[in-house]
Amino acid sequence: MKTATFQKSFPWKTEGKEYPSFELAPQFGRVPEYSWDLSDMQRQRVQRLLREEIVVSLHDHPHEYPADMSDLIPYVRSAHTRTGYEGLRASGMTAVFDNLLDGYGCVCSSAGWKWEELIMDLGMRLCDFSKQDYVTVARNTSDIRAAHEQGGLAIVLSLEASTAIENEVDRIDMLYGFGVRQMGLVYSESNNLGSGLRERGDGGLSRFGERCVKRMNDLGMVIDISHSSDRTCLDAIRLSTDPLLITHAGARGVWPTRRMKPDEVLTACAERGGVLGIEAAPHTTVSRAHPKHSLESVMDHFTYCVDLMGIEHVSFGPDTLYGDHVGLHHAFDLGVHEDMATWPDFEPVDYVAGLENPTENFFNIIAWLVTHDYSDAEIRMVIGGNTMRVLDQVWG
Template identity: 35%
Template sequence: MLIDGLQCGHFTRDVFIDLKRGGFTCVTPTLGFWEGTIESLDAITQWRELERSSSDLMLIAKNVADIQRAHETGRVAVLLGFQNTNLFEDRIAFVELFADLGVRVVQLTYNNQNELGGSCYEENDSGLARFGREVVREMNRTGILIDLSHVGDRTTLDVIRFSERPVAITHANAASIFPHKRNKSDAVLRALKDNGGVIGCATYRNITPEEACASVKGWCEMVARTVDIAGIDHVAIGTDEGHNTTQADLDWMRKGRWTRGVQYGAGSEARPGKVAKPQWLSSPGELGVLHDGLAAIGFSAEEVQKITSGNWMRVYSAVFG
């Protein structure tokens, strides 16, 4: 089995053919970044239509039994996910509503502070707000996995302490390995371990060491260093891979409707646009090489299984069953 905690972009039949080629069992796509309720409902509808037209390749999963069924029938399971809480539009009741519609992963904040808490890009991280605490507990109750990838460190630590279920950093790396506002401190990774959660190590070049982009061995060695911090039961895969992404998509991710100014997201003035994929990963269909790559640097078969699928399955089971 091979599970990726987060991808984004435009998914098509060709994308799912490639994912099947790579041996994927499950992936969480990004259905939205800044979209409100109606736009988010539209996104769910579009994914249901894709499921109807591509039922031979994929299915929308609502629990681990669905993921296992996809694996057994040679299809890719999809966990519907959003990278912001705008879909709830300040209504606590909408958490349950979207859970009932099959949403299984939601990030608390994206690139800006919102009503729930702070973002990794704010100069001052406010911590988890009162409304944030309400949403955390409601997501715990309704079976939605809390994603903290773009969330500020103070807010992240607050959520980890407050959540009654494991949480996830679906797509990031350790800041001690590659310093970046989007990456996570050792303090956060140790707290994540105590919570029972998981970090999905990313392949996105802007937040990943150059040596980890240059070769499978380099990326697997980065994973090993992350395991040294967080423990073998708390490290997995979260590539942040983008499918068919255009500059317009990048502009929407970075700017939404909230600014007219230039925003680079995880990039910079030196890297303003779309960055090259890792040299060893020109498409997700090649990600299956990680099984051998992890084994080659010393991980046991059991440890490889945890990193490539088992740790995600444990967290999914604890959160939405």
């Protein structure tokens, strides 16, 4: 087996001279380590599963963020977003759906998301990846399996929303050509494709959105409906000839917010062969049983969705990063906190204990599954097997 190496982002450039220097949050030790009372046998089993199985995060932003979130907007505008290679190397993940920074274009100009900003970010990230022998940009499932065999990491280029394509369906072809293999239809606010989950009205998928769904099916690009409105989700599931992904969400039956999906959407997704990735960004997958957001809250959504959808349709899309995620929500005003006053009693947190960053996520997820008596076969399914089944079908 090849032992892959890693280094910092943009190793061919001089930081502070050829691109701006920022103090970045640490990849390790930013918050206390999650505490486990594992027996030696349980710990060995967790480590074995993390080492031997294909482990896929359906949704993360595995970037380093500024230590001081007041630097966030100039950092994003610099077009030199650093990837947390050292932390990712220690995570045990085989593949991560890396969602770039397409959702943050709204802070770079008054016009919101722009095609030029997306291409700039995508091009810079691809250039950086090309200089890392640890990283493979996955264009098919063979790339993911090869990364597993070689001890590397497969990056699946992903976008949270299709907003930047505007009304040009051929831009989907261009993104596919650049290596993008998964794309969300809408990011909370409506766009030309359909309604987002933050809107007061729900118009569902537009005629243009229908064309885009068909084009993504024809190309073999996975469709994500995480931030779409309920009707847009159902329209896309009905129309798509391929299974869809809900890469990062939870169950509204556990926590009644618009960011969570209702049972109707979850069951429709499962019936068409799709997979849900359980979300863990701060103040999303809270539960009444665990109103202080933590690994336990997230796993309340997991067990509910397993019972509802079947274990073969559930996975994990933690939606984490290296830095202060709560601070990021406030800095970008992404709407996560906008309706907290209407929620059931809960306790705000500074971070989600046990699922704070991409390095710790899957050790803790597997540890929870081990301590709750899930079999190796069941764990294999939810940490990567279910996702690989969908990718094999959609990517071909």
